[in-house]
Amino acid sequence: xNLELDAAQHQLIDAVAKSEATAASxxxxxxxxxxxxxxEFLVPEPGGHQLLGxxxxxxxxxxxxxxCRPHTLIRSVRTFLDVFAxxxxxxxxxxxxxxxxxxxxxxxxxxxxxxxTARGGWxxxxxxxxxxxxxxxxxxxxxAASRAVADRELxxxxxxxxxxxRRCLEVAQERAGRRVVAGRRLLEHQGxxxxxxxxxxxxxxxxxxxxxxxxxxxxxxxxxxxAPAAAAACVAAALYCAHTVVQVFGAAGTSDPDVVRLFxxxxxxxxxxxxxxxxxxxxxxxxLALLG
Amino acid sequence: xxxxxEPTQASLVASVNEVLDALGPDPDCRKAFAxxxxxxxxxxxxxxxxxxxxxxxxxxxxxxxxxGLRGLPDVAHLITVQGxxxxxxxxxxxxxxxxxxxxxxxxxxxxSLLLSEREAGSDLTRITTTAVPDGDGWRISGRKTWSLLxxxxxxxxxxxxxxxxxxxxxxxxxxLIDLAGPGVSIEPVPRAAGEPYFTVxxxxxxxxxxxxxxxxHKGWALLPTVIxxxxxxxxxxxxxxxxxxxxxxxxxxxxxxxREGLAGDFVRGEFLVESARALAYHVADxxxxxxxxxxxxxxxxxxxxxxxxxxxxxxxxxxxxLASPGEDYPCWAVxxxxxxxxxxxxxSGGAQELQLDLIAGELMIGRTFR
Numbered sequence: 001x002n003l004e005l006d007a008a009q010h011q012l013i014d015a016v017a018k019s020e021a022t023a024a025s026x027x028x029x030x031x032x033x034x035x036x037x038x039x040e041f042l043v044p045e046p047g048g049h050q051l052l053g054x055x056x057x058x059x060x061x062x063x064x065x066x067x068c069r070p071h072t073l074i075r076s077v078r079t080f081l082d083v084f085a086x087x088x089x090x091x092x093x094x095x096x097x098x099x100x101x102x103x104x105x106x107x108x109x110x111x112x113x114x115x116x117t118a119r120g121g122w123x124x125x126x127x128x129x130x131x132x133x134x135x136x137x138x139x140x141x142x143x144a145a146s147r148a149v150a151d152r153e154l155x156x157x158x159x160x161x162x163x164x165x166r167r168c169l170e171v172a173q174e175r176a177g178r179r180v181v182a183g184r185r186l187l188e189h190q191g192x193x194x195x196x197x198x199x200x201x202x203x204x205x206x207x208x209x210x211x212x213x214x215x216x217x218x219x220x221x222x223x224x225x226x227a228p229a230a231a232a233a234c235v236a237a238a239l240y241c242a243h244t245v246v247q248v249f250g251a252a253g254t255s256d257p258d259v260v261r262l263f264x265x266x267x268x269x270x271x272x273x274x275x276x277x278x279x280x281x282x283x284x285x286x287x288l289a290l291l292g
Numbered sequence: 293x294x295x296x297x298e299p300t301q302a303s304l305v306a307s308v309n310e311v312l313d314a315l316g317p318d319p320d321c322r323k324a325f326a327x328x329x330x331x332x333x334x335x336x337x338x339x340x341x342x343x344x345x346x347x348x349x350x351x352x353x354x355x356x357x358x359x360g361l362r363g364l365p366d367v368a369h370l371i372t373v374q375g376x377x378x379x380x381x382x383x384x385x386x387x388x389x390x391x392x393x394x395x396x397x398x399x400x401x402x403x404s405l406l407l408s409e410r411e412a413g414s415d416l417t418r419i420t421t422t423a424v425p426d427g428d429g430w431r432i433s434g435r436k437t438w439s440l441l442x443x444x445x446x447x448x449x450x451x452x453x454x455x456x457x458x459x460x461x462x463x464x465x466x467x468l469i470d471l472a473g474p475g476v477s478i479e480p481v482p483r484a485a486g487e488p489y490f491t492v493x494x495x496x497x498x499x500x501x502x503x504x505x506x507x508x509h510k511g512w513a514l515l516p517t518v519i520x521x522x523x524x525x526x527x528x529x530x531x532x533x534x535x536x537x538x539x540x541x542x543x544x545x546x547x548x549x550x551r552e553g554l555a556g557d558f559v560r561g562e563f564l565v566e567s568a569r570a571l572a573y574h575v576a577d578x579x580x581x582x583x584x585x586x587x588x589x590x591x592x593x594x595x596x597x598x599x600x601x602x603x604x605x606x607x608x609x610x611x612x613x614l615a616s617p618g619e620d621y622p623c624w625a626v627x628x629x630x631x632x633x634x635x636x637x638x639x640s641g642g643a644q645e646l647q648l649d650l651i652a653g654e655l656m657i658g659r660t661f662r
Binding site for chain 1: 294296298350552555558559560563566568569570573577578594598648649650654660661
């Protein structure tokens with residue numbers, strides 16, 4: 001048992017992080033992801049494999065969360081693909097490795113289709129391109145499949161929350177390491193340093209639970225109640241870390257644009273995911289149903 | 293990323309359970325350790341010539357977890373095999389390794405750590421126990437405390453001052469002490485719950501030169517190896533797992549209406565313990581030989597301790613008040629003991645403040661496990 005990501009997953013993180021760092025301030029999460037050059041590969045060839053498994057999507061969304069990038073569009077694209085282009089989930093990492101090995105850039109093909117569709121107002125063309133021809137004309141999901149799609153959606157949202165939490169900690173630590181109060185760096189005051197560290201522990205516990213649930217999905221084991229549980233832990237961590245960064249900045253934390261952006265982004269999370277309290281309750285109800 | 297034990301780890305766990313099953317219910321701990329040692333299961337990460345199997349720390353971790361879950365005093369295993377054995381393996385002389393390691397791996401010899409003192413606490417540089425040269429050996433005097441399972445042990449690894457330097461980290465040395473030798477007295481420290489602590493008074497205890505472990509005055513550098521695995525949190529993890537199991541049994545026995553109100557808390561406990569377990573295994577799996585990264589280790593120890601405390605707090609606040617008078621299932625007794633013991637989990641093995649300090653100064657905070 002370990003938490004080591006493989007080389008391709010690290011490469012994916014690096015690529016998205018680099019894109020995030022250089023993207024325009026108003027760029028959306030989808031814009032950031034689009035610039036990586038991966039979108040061509042999102043739609044599998046018939047009989048092929050998904051490029052990104054749930055865990056890889058989580059890695060992408062964490063980077064976008066760290067940049068507080070708007071996430072609605074990219075989550076919509078992911079869900080669209082989850083419903084319409086699901087294929088070979090267990091072998092997704094192999095497809096990612098192939099991408100990483102080849103360093104391919106995105107030509108215009110299905111990439112454009114996905115982008116156009118994701119940007120709204122576009123319908124799938126008829127006749128469909130070869131890679132989509134094998135897909136059913138309409139996606140009809142039974143209750144269990146719908147629930148599974150919703151759970152995976154919750155997992156990637158939880159990953160976004162992890163990114164927000166992480167950036168809050170980074171900004172708080174940077175500030176606390178630089179600012180001197182009463183002759184010592186703020187970070188050396190236990191009241192500050194330990195608060196940041198507790199946030200880091202919460203974040204890592206939440207992220208580990210999230211990754212395990214996401215990897216389970218990729219290995220064919222439904223996340224089930226673990227999806228709302230992971231979301232509850234990740235959103236709670238984001239909220240705690242957002243409060244922490246404001247506290248570390250003091251009065252400046254209520255006006256510093258970066259801190260305010262982080263605080264607002266974290267504060268908006270429960271609106272999308274539900275509150276941690278509600279999510280734990282949902283997880284409990286589903287666990288109880290399993291216990292009988 | 294691997295979510296489950298790898299096949300060799302799973303096989304070791306199965307072997308441990310097989311040996312313990314053969315001993316029947318509630319076996320004597322010494323017999324259990326000896327039986328496990330006979331199968332080379334106590335120190336699987338030691339080289340074969342010293343009674344191990346030449347495996348890794350991650351394999352040892354799987355054995356540690358299995359022992360803890362079977363209710364064996366995993367602390368004894370942890371302190372003897374890891375806390376005392378690994379410094380000998382890494383820094384000991386050939387003669388020391390040949391003399392002590394096969395005994396430790398066989399389960400016939402238990403050992404203690406004598407590191408802390410009443411005024412030192414978690415700051416192990418503040419010790420006042422001293423060793424002064426005496427012919428070809430040393431004489432040691434002082435008072436060590438917060439030692440576990442000391443009366444069971446034949447030897448102890450003891451930190452002492454052998455010199456004073458400008459740096460408080462210099463001038464500390466480690467010696468092996470015969471606990472049955474003259475000048476050693478052991479007293480229990482009264483305690484609310486859990487394994488008792490002991491105070492060990494060393495009154496002019498004579499040791500020979502070959503009792504020195506590692507370089508003279510440089511004992512501080514050895515301490516991460518001595519306490520590293522303890523701080524990995526495996527003993528706390530198995531407490532968290534056992535307490536969660538007891539809480540789960542109590543929860544499952546509740547009427548449906550009560551369970552509906554508490555199910556979210558139960559899942560939260562499960563989530564925390566599962567995540568802490570993954571962190572603890574990651575520490576062992578990412579070790580460089582016997583050395584673990586101190587920041588990752590800090591995360592794992594804190595995570596296990598906090599998860600265990602969260603489970604017991606839930607039990608104390610929500611479950612135990614629901615126990616009917618006269619209803620005395622085993623799980624209630626486990627939970628009552630757990631509630632009393634839980635506060636210690638962020639105190640012993642290095643107070644949580646030490647771990648929080650390490651994490652707060654982490655170079656890439658929040659990215660440790662990515």
